Amino acid sequence: MKQLHLDHVAHFNGEVNIPGSKSISNRALLLAALAKGRTELTNLLDSDDIRYMLTALGKLGISYQLSEDKTRCLVDGNAAPFDMAAPLTLFLGNAGTAMRPLCAALTLGHGQFDLTGEPRMEERPIGDLVDALQQLGADIEYLKNPGFPPLRIHGTGLNGGKVQIAGTLSSQFLTALLMVAPMAKTAVEIEVLGDLVSKPYIDITLALMQKFGVTVQNHNYQRFEIPAGQQYVAPGKLLVEGDASSASYFLAAGAIAGGEVKVTGVGLQSIQGDVKFADALAKMGADIEWGDDFIIARGSKLHGINMDMNHIPDAAMTIATAAIFAEGETCMTNIYNWRIKETDRLSAMATELRKVGAHIEEGNDYIKITPPDNVIHADIDTYNDHRMAMCFSLLAFAECGVTINDPDCTSKTFPDYFERFSALSR
Ligand SMILES: O=C(O)C1=C[C@@H](OP(=O)(O)O)[C@@H](O)[C@H](O)C1
Numbered sequence: 001m002k003q004l005h006l007d008h009v010a011h012f013n014g015e016v017n018i019p020g021s022k023s024i025s026n027r028a029l030l031l032a033a034l035a036k037g038r039t040e041l042t043n044l045l046d047s048d049d050i051r052y053m054l055t056a057l058g059k060l061g062i063s064y065q066l067s068e069d070k071t072r073c074l075v076d077g078n079a080a081p082f083d084m085a086a087p088l089t090l091f092l093g094n095a096g097t098a099m100r101p102l103c104a105a106l107t108l109g110h111g112q113f114d115l116t117g118e119p120r121m122e123e124r125p126i127g128d129l130v131d132a133l134q135q136l137g138a139d140i141e142y143l144k145n146p147g148f149p150p151l152r153i154h155g156t157g158l159n160g161g162k163v164q165i166a167g168t169l170s171s172q173f174l175t176a177l178l179m180v181a182p183m184a185k186t187a188v189e190i191e192v193l194g195d196l197v198s199k200p201y202i203d204i205t206l207a208l209m210q211k212f213g214v215t216v217q218n219h220n221y222q223r224f225e226i227p228a229g230q231q232y233v234a235p236g237k238l239l240v241e242g243d244a245s246s247a248s249y250f251l252a253a254g255a256i257a258g259g260e261v262k263v264t265g266v267g268l269q270s271i272q273g274d275v276k277f278a279d280a281l282a283k284m285g286a287d288i289e290w291g292d293d294f295i296i297a298r299g300s301k302l303h304g305i306n307m308d309m310n311h312i313p314d315a316a317m318t319i320a321t322a323a324i325f326a327e328g329e330t331c332m333t334n335i336y337n338w339r340i341k342e343t344d345r346l347s348a349m350a351t352e353l354r355k356v357g358a359h360i361e362e363g364n365d366y367i368k369i370t371p372p373d374n375v376i377h378a379d380i381d382t383y384n385d386h387r388m389a390m391c392f393s394l395l396a397f398a399e400c401g402v403t404i405n406d407p408d409c410t411s412k413t414f415p416d417y418f419e420r421f422s423a424l425s426r
């Protein structure tokens, strides 16, 4: 297994232009494929999750041209649902933003589609989405375990009408349903059951649907009305914002190391909820400055916080490792869905933070972190979870440094993360 040894970093300063948002890249690619006309995407993310979406769209007959550096993509939309004469298998790795929306999109057209993924993908639920699509007449079979991928979809077109969907495990199910609703045969009315988790991701979905010319009425995230007969229309150029979750590691580094770090590509104008990470960091005592297209974090003495983090599920992991450098306890609540992501993140986080000497209380949906008096050097296991690797890089600010096992797992969303991190380290 590859290991990356990070020696003590005393100073961390500079500017980072953050690579494109995963959430926006994969939504924009799928909408561009379904739309009428050509979309030019710039600052597209080049990473595993986006490659799975692009490869799937290519197999589905979508023509696109990718620039050499893979951050600019011209997509010629289908102006219609996918229609394939021969059965197709699409391997989607562990990309939730490919699996969930494609599952919905493939019910719209015609053909037989098998959606498969990595072993972990087979443990990540999708039943709430499948149940909702079945209410609209979709024909979807589970190929192994009920409620989980792999799936077989027989495209038959999607009926409209009223549909209920659970919002309690993942917002990606509602995102997927929203994205296909305008192309159903009649108007769709969605009712969300239970407390909707990761709500700001729905704002990303609605913002992109709007950019592609589609109307949705949002009744307080509990009910959505989507008129029938709508066609996605290519918006021409679309600049993908920098990824706000990816920005969190650099902002936290700036706050911990006492220097000044500026991230560009995300800021006040961002449509991503994870920019609110900067507010959580400010609550810990960091000095944060906002611009329309940038955020600056300056170091200061950090203290622990007690906060519901359901609105920033991904960036919240960065708070957990930043908490090691804060005075007092940090309690992060309402994060049950950490358990169904790339790994069981609550359990992984608790295990690895204990290795560096922290005292941890792990609940079903919360984690309480008491930092150690002296951080201990540890070999950090990353569980094939890019965010475990990236947020534990912050332990390089401890005197003892840190070792990251299997650092290449950052390829899911940020292939050159450690090069960028080193570039700002002194
Ligand atoms: O819609 C999206 O782009 C995402 C939604 C979130 O998932 P959940 O809604 O499952 O929490 C987030 O964790 C994931 O990385 C991306």
Ligand SMILES: C=C(OP(=O)(O)O)C(=O)O
Binding pocket: 094, 095, 096, 097, 314, 341, 342, 387, 413
């Ligand atoms: C949960 C994540 O990914 P996915 O899009 O596969 O759900 C993540 O990137 O933290």
